[in-house]
Amino acid sequence: MRGILYVSHGSRIAEATAEAIQFIEAVEHKVDIPLQEICFLELAEPTVAQGIETLVNKGATEISVIPVLLLSAGHYFKDIPAELDEAKQHYPDLTFTYGQPLGVQSRLTHILKERIDETNVVPHDDAKILVVGRGSYNPQTKIDIEAIANELGNITGFKDIDVCYLAACKPSFEEALSSALDSEYSQIFIVPYIWFTGVLEKHIRQTVDDSKEHGDIILCDHLGHHEAMKEALKDRVYETLTTSPQQ
Structure with a gap:
């Protein structure tokens, strides 16, 4: 059975x-x-x-x-x-x-677009997108997250999309966010490629809250249900x- x-x-x-x-x-x-x-x-x-x-x-x-x-x-x-x-x-x-x-699937990447749309914030032409992955020492992880970010750019039309990670891979989320703030983008959309809530999502949220005084940062929801x-x-x-x- x-x-x-x-x-x-x-x-x-x-x-x-x-x-x-x-x-x-x-x-x-x-x-x-x-x-x-x-x-x-x-x-x-x-x-x-x-x-x-x-x-x-x-x-x-x-x-x-x-x-x-x-x-x-x-x-x-x-x-x-x-x-x-x-x-x-x-x-x-x-x-x-x-x-x-x-794995990497178009129907899942489209969820990221929905999560951006759900913020009800109209993106500016110079908006920065940071796709945040969990990270891993396995090299396939970076390949997959970069493929997801590339497809997200294709389906949204965003011109400036980068990836970053919460562990094991570079650049780290903190490094990427700091760099984006230094570059003075008018908006920074944080798009977590995370399934459920937890320690990592709470870390993202706290980091964003601590950085909002330095720029317009829009945090999207995780993939969820x-x-x-x-x-x-x-x-x-x-x-x-x-x-x-x-x-």
């Missing part, structure tokens, strides 16, 4: 964990499979091991593991596989099918149903 295990990042902030659970539960209603569980990589429970145990106790003999992640990085390539390797030691007859992160995000995650679930499982 097939089970679905959604693996979200986890947060020490209760609001972020609740937002992730609410989002995934909405996706579960779109997936016609009886056995579905939510777990977290860190900072929240149930853990990956607990989620697998629950599915096994409910009768799962094969589990689709769905990373609730935007891009491929360390969590996808190392942390989740390490958890699955350990689980295979406990359940040698259990098979896993490992899904893909959402957009319907296109739910459809994208649902599609990742169904992709695993036609992928050969790994013993």
